[in-house]
Amino acid sequence: xxxxxxxxxxxxxxxxxxxxxxxxxxxxxxxxxxxxxxxxxxxxxxxxxxxxxxxxxxxxxxxxxxxxxxxxxxxxxxxxxxxxxxxxxxxxxxxxxxxxxxxxxxxxxxxxxxxxxxxxxxxxxxxxxxxxxxxxxxxxxxxxxxxxxxxxxxxxxxxxxxxxxxxxxxxxxxxxxxxxxxxxxxxxxxxxxxxxxxxxxxxxxxxxxxxxxxxxxxxxxxxxxxxxxxxxx
Numbered sequence: 001x002x003x004x005x006x007x008x009x010x011x012x013x014x015x016x017x018x019x020x021x022x023x024x025x026x027x028x029x030x031x032x033x034x035x036x037x038x039x040x041x042x043x044x045x046x047x048x049x050x051x052x053x054x055x056x057x058x059x060x061x062x063x064x065x066x067x068x069x070x071x072x073x074x075x076x077x078x079x080x081x082x083x084x085x086x087x088x089x090x091x092x093x094x095x096x097x098x099x100x101x102x103x104x105x106x107x108x109x110x111x112x113x114x115x116x117x118x119x120x121x122x123x124x125x126x127x128x129x130x131x132x133x134x135x136x137x138x139x140x141x142x143x144x145x146x147x148x149x150x151x152x153x154x155x156x157x158x159x160x161x162x163x164x165x166x167x168x169x170x171x172x173x174x175x176x177x178x179x180x181x182x183x184x185x186x187x188x189x190x191x192x193x194x195x196x197x198x199x200x201x202x203x204x205x206x207x208x209x210x211x212x213x214x215x216x217x218x219x220x221x222x223x224x225x226x227x228x229x230x231x232x233x
Contacts, residue, residue, distance in 0.1 A: 024054055025062035032071050032082055033177045034141065039084040043072070070171050085175045087229045093170040094222035100167045101151065101218060104158025105211040111157050117202070123150050124199045127192065136188040140180045143188070147195070148173040154214075176221075182228035194220060 028048075031037055049059055063080060066072045070089075074080050123146050130139040130146075156164045194217035201210035 020054065021058045021061045024052060024058045025065050027052070028062050029066060029069075029071065032066070033174060035178065035181070037082045039082050039178055041082045043080045043082065045080060069174065071174060083178075085178055085229065087226065090172070090175050090225055090229070091222060093172045093175065094218060094225070096170050097151075097167065097172050098215070098218045098222075100155050100159065100163060101214050102211055104155055104163075105214050106207045108154060108158035108210070109205045109207060116153065116157055119153060120150070120199065120202050124195075127195060131189075131192045134185075136183075136185050137181070140183070140188065141177065143192075144173060144177055144180070147191075150195070150198075176225060179225060179228055183224065187224050187228070190220065190224075191217075 037043065043063075045056070045059060045063075049056060052059070063072060063074065067074050071083055072080055073083055127143060127146050130143045133139060136143075152164060152168070155167045159167075194213070197213040198210065198217060201213045
């Protein structure tokens with residue numbers, strides 16, 4: 001018998017090093033979404049270069065990507081500004097988002113796999129754990145990330161990758177993240193209850209019930225965002 005040790009080196013995978021452009025983009029995006037840069041704030045690009053210790057090229061690349069997402073606005077001869085959520089734009093984005101999700105709700109169950117149901121179960125458990133603490137403002141960013149993962153999985157499984165890409169371009173979750181300080185504990189409690197109805201419909205594989213739960217949640221979220229909008233300006 002050959003007792004020679006296995007060559008574990010063969011199992012090593014290549015180390016993927018992120019590009020500098022990607023690193024700068026993700027750093028700035030996270031700081032905007034965590035409201036470390038306030039809506040409407042003018043960004044000092046010279047100071048950002050100095051702080052990040054990068055040249056203008058990766059910084060400009062990151063800013064162009066953030067502008068494409070609607071998180072910043074570059075104004076010629078005036079500067080670069082963090083976007084203030086626009087009430088009309090957010091309302092329209094919610095309606096576009098609803099069109100995608102309500103469509104997939106009626107056909108999604110024939111595409112779901114055991115892995116999908118496990119994914120939904122894990123998301124549900126994580127949301128429950130965050131909700132049980134009752135300290136909504138301290139967990140809101142993490143809860144919203146789970147929210148985004150849930151809804152994007154629904155669109156991807158019930159639609160196509162192209163649909164998911166267009167859905168993500170509405171940027172609803174990014175805009176809502178900027179409004180988090182404006183929401184009350186009651187707003188978060190209602191949101192969590194609405195998610196419970198979505199998970200219940202998924203568990204019994206009921207298309208009509210899922211459609212109704214999503215409609216109630218998305219319309220409720222749209223109205224809540226509209227109500228608190230003024231506090232962000």
